[in-house]
Amino acid sequence: MPWPRSSRRTVWGVLTLFTVLRFGVLSVKITQLKVPRLVQNGSDVTLDCEFQVEPHESRHLELVVKWFFGGDPEPVYQWIPAHGRPQGLGLLKGRLDLNYGTRNERGSAGIRIVGATTELTGDYKCSISTYDGEDFMIKPMIVFAPETNMYLQYGRPAEDTFNISCVAEGVFPEPRMFLYYARPDVKDKTAIKAASLCETQQREYPMEGVTVETGRRGDSFTTRASAEVEDLEHFLGAILFICELRVPQTEYCQRRAIMYLPGGDDESHQIDAEGGSGTAELKISALLVAVIPTVTILYHNF
Structure with missing residues (x-):
């Protein structure tokens, strides 16, 4: 038979008093x-x-x-x-x-x-x-630990396909990485810099078929996200490809962006954090790359 409620209160009161007296x-x-x-x-x-x-x-x-x-x-x-x-x-x-x-x-x-x-x-x-x-x-x-190095690169394994690959090194704790694409309003470094900000307001879409691989090296992680696009007709006009890095349990976020210009003027523009630029020849398309906000851009010529 259960104890009456008043008796239970009395017992808890005695135990509490004993605890106070015994352990202070x-x-x-x-x-x-x-x-x-x-x-x-x-x-x-x-x-x-x-x-x-x-x-x-x-x-x-x-x-x-x-x-x-x-x-x-x-x-x-x-x-x-x-x-x-x-x-x-x-x-x-x-x-x-x-x-x-x-x-x-x-x-x-x-x-x-x-x-x-x-x-x-x-x-x-x-x-x-x-x-x-x-x-x-x-x-x-x-x-x-923020990334020691992060870059987004573009490759053309065949005429009708290209792939996007993003790598971040030296991050802790284990990060998450995402790939998106968007239609830019303008086709210059302004659009790339805007897409490289985590608080961007433009409409973006997750890329399909993304593979993310993460490995630990000592006290940090290296993460690589990649995706291959075979149907180039799906991307008529200029396209922004965006890589986003986030660290769980924190608000830390970094981005890199590439602009793909099909049938462009066969130039690639290099943009650094101070707004400087340079050019390099490409055979198939124009490619714009931006690294924001504090790291000098890493340019890969394919």
């Missing part, structure tokens, strides 16, 4: 854990853990500050203010600004990582304890 859960409390959700590879990053200690604890306080990473039971940082300086341990040994923790006794148990790298992606747990109580909070952080 009210003696220390973490009020806010500040862990950036996303940081760039190689940057310095600060993680803060704000806490409060009950007034009756302050007279015999034995504060212990610990940080843990990725579910490992061994800390990567520990500081007992009464016993000396903080320590960087495990994965964070030699990678911390140990002077940053000097204000921890005033209610902030922060750490500062110098030159965070991609292997530091994971969950961070801050633990604050005294003789009579302990509290902790956990938050994730992603250390992402």
Whole structure:
């Protein structure tokens, strides 16, 4: 027979009181854990853990500050203010600004990582304890690496076919890649630059038959997306081909664009980030390539 509701409330009340008296859960409390959700590879990053200690604890306080990473039971940082300086341990040994923790006794148990790298992606747990109580909070952080190289290229394996291939190297975490096409309003570098912006407003269509391959090299990924077009009559007039790179769990986005001009003036225009240009001969069509916004364009002559 189930217990009456009033009896269950009484039991929970007794258990709660016992927990408070036994473990002192009210003696220390973490009020806010500040862990950036996303940081760039190689940057310095600060993680803060704000806490409060009950007034009756302050007279015999034995504060212990610990940080843990990725579910490992061994800390990567520990500081007992009464016993000396903080320590960087495990994965964070030699990678911390140990002077940053000097204000921890005033209610902030922060750490500062110098030159965070991609292997530091994971969950961070801050633990604050005294003789009579302990509290902790956990938050994730992603250390992402933008591509070291990204290019979109065009090939003609036969007169009636051509293929589009896009490659991005050095990305972390594992990215996603998409190929689109669009009909440009104008046939110059203005349309290419507009298509190279992730917030473009033009109408675009996903390409069919796209193959995406991703492989890991050390601490980063290389992704390649490709598609072959056999029915050139489907693309009457100028066509923009667009490659889009996105990193999941982030808002990071990069694009490259190519303009295909069937029956053009047999020139290819090279456009760099500063707006400079050059020309190179092509036998079949004119090809415009843009790399936006900060990388000098990589031009491939086929």
